[in-house]
Amino acid sequence: MKSSSPAAPCPACKNNWKFSLHGFLCALLLIWSSSALARQPNIVILLADDLGWADVGYHGSPIETPSIDRLAAEGVQLDRFYSTPICSPTRAALMTGRDPLKLGIAYDQIHPWYNVGLSPKELTIADVFKLDGYQTALVGKWHLGHTLGHQVPNAQGFDHFWGHLQTNTDFYTHKREGGHDLQENGKSIHKSGEYLTHLEGREAVRFIHERDPKIPFFLYVPFTAPHSPMQAPQATIEKYESLPKASFRRTYAAMVDEMDQQIGLILDALDEEGIAGNTIVLFFSDNGGSNIFGGVNLPLRGQKGQTFEGGVRVPAVIRWPNELQGGGVMSQMVTVMDVMPTLTKAAGVRMPTTADLDGLNMWPAIYAGRPVPRIRPVGFVSEIPLPGVIHTAIYDGRWKLVQIIREGQTQTDVQEFLFDIEADPNEEMDFSHRHAAILARMRRLMSEWRRQHPMAGTRGTLVAHPGWVAPKDWAAAVTPTRLLQPEWKSELSFSKELFDATEKRGVLVDDRTKRRMIEAHRKRSREQSENSR
Ligand SMILES: [Ca+2]
Numbered sequence: 001m002k003s004s005s006p007a008a009p010c011p012a013c014k015n016n017w018k019f020s021l022h023g024f025l026c027a028l029l030l031i032w033s034s035s036a037l038a039r040q041p042n043i044v045i046l047l048a049d050d051l052g053w054a055d056v057g058y059h060g061s062p063i064e065t066p067s068i069d070r071l072a073a074e075g076v077q078l079d080r081f082y083s084t085p086i087c088s089p090t091r092a093a094l095m096t097g098r099d100p101l102k103l104g105i106a107y108d109q110i111h112p113w114y115n116v117g118l119s120p121k122e123l124t125i126a127d128v129f130k131l132d133g134y135q136t137a138l139v140g141k142w143h144l145g146h147t148l149g150h151q152v153p154n155a156q157g158f159d160h161f162w163g164h165l166q167t168n169t170d171f172y173t174h175k176r177e178g179g180h181d182l183q184e185n186g187k188s189i190h191k192s193g194e195y196l197t198h199l200e201g202r203e204a205v206r207f208i209h210e211r212d213p214k215i216p217f218f219l220y221v222p223f224t225a226p227h228s229p230m231q232a233p234q235a236t237i238e239k240y241e242s243l244p245k246a247s248f249r250r251t252y253a254a255m256v257d258e259m260d261q262q263i264g265l266i267l268d269a270l271d272e273e274g275i276a277g278n279t280i281v282l283f284f285s286d287n288g289g290s291n292i293f294g295g296v297n298l299p300l301r302g303q304k305g306q307t308f309e310g311g312v313r314v315p316a317v318i319r320w321p322n323e324l325q326g327g328g329v330m331s332q333m334v335t336v337m338d339v340m341p342t343l344t345k346a347a348g349v350r351m352p353t354t355a356d357l358d359g360l361n362m363w364p365a366i367y368a369g370r371p372v373p374r375i376r377p378v379g380f381v382s383e384i385p386l387p388g389v390i391h392t393a394i395y396d397g398r399w400k401l402v403q404i405i406r407e408g409q410t411q412t413d414v415q416e417f418l419f420d421i422e423a424d425p426n427e428e429m430d431f432s433h434r435h436a437a438i439l440a441r442m443r444r445l446m447s448e449w450r451r452q453h454p455m456a457g458t459r460g461t462l463v464a465h466p467g468w469v470a471p472k473d474w475a476a477a478v479t480p481t482r483l484l485q486p487e488w489k490s491e492l493s494f495s496k497e498l499f500d501a502t503e504k505r506g507v508l509v510d511d512r513t514k515r516r517m518i519e520a521h522r523k524r525s526r527e528q529s530e531n532s533r
Pocket of ligand 1: 049050086087227286287
């Protein structure tokens, strides 16, 4: 079905390969390698921000999305594709193939006042394609860290980054919290007055036309639309006068329409370059639509920030004309964590390791309709918009447990819903009072899953802590990696008892750091006791 992965140049032959038989064989290998690379598919990931389940034409929306509909007609609809309920965790899962809960990027998005982001140790999907010889580019919104040098796209596998680090960046001024937030590879660029969705589409098209055509590319385009702030060209808003005026619905529709037009230009660019047949295009939304800002998820229950289906089950399509028959619908569960193992497998790209991945390779299901059983339960969580109000869900086979947890000062209330999600995808029948044993098992799975969250990871906040101020320019406010230490060295003393006491609440540090800290604590205790004798 697929060409095999290209071989790497032989490190042993770097100096004298021209003069040896070994070198001759290596040269042959390199020629074969570059022709294999030329056969490998290009990858384009198009990510919408807060697009509702019902807000695409192929789901019956009044919003015009001919380009997304074209992808659905020419590709395979991933009908049960799950993102997380909010922006940053979805992006963390997409980039790493790992559960964002373990990365500490789960309960809340990364706000401007946070210094949370991807670890320098994470192997990203961009790293993997780059290691295999791909050129890599990101155009659009990052939202996975903006304070430390290792957190930004150019340090996480992207050769080229054009876009913004924050979320909620203004579509015309390109500012967030008053700070300028538009850059190219770490240097601010100024395009004030130009509509951000147009700029993103233009840059993605430029990249496709001006790339090195001899090697394949991995292009990730996380659009800023239709996320707030609710802004769109007036003429496009007027096109949707028949829609309700309330909840920004007309502006939201115009933002989706504008994004779809740019997707159309990107698809046109692939056609013009003659590469559409061997390019995998994956389109999906990073979470469900927000009802407050005009998104519609019906008939699914709930919305962005919630773990009912409307918050997490999103429109998704994959197209690869050379390999996939158009017009198909795949109904097995796929999660955003699966994208990295699936696309690398489909493209024949070598994964250095799959040991730490939480996602599954779903390519056999997409390509051949084979069942891919999920090895472990899938969980989602969010703590927006209200700190202390936590929405969680865990899926295990046909069962789904939803909890809404309200943390009070003196008590915590937990509201529970148990759904047979395969029979009841719109979550109308709650079985929590009828199946005590299943409920108990799902609660246990939920507890085991949640305690993997690092205690210092993101939790919900609405505003910055007192005294915080934003930089004038976000691109200039990233601390360069050369000014950072290679790893965190805690100088506080932590006993094994302290670690054990926190275990049910969440992971304090990774196991290696934990062992090191316990050892340091013991050493310190021994020294103190010797000194006191
Ligand atoms: Ca989002």
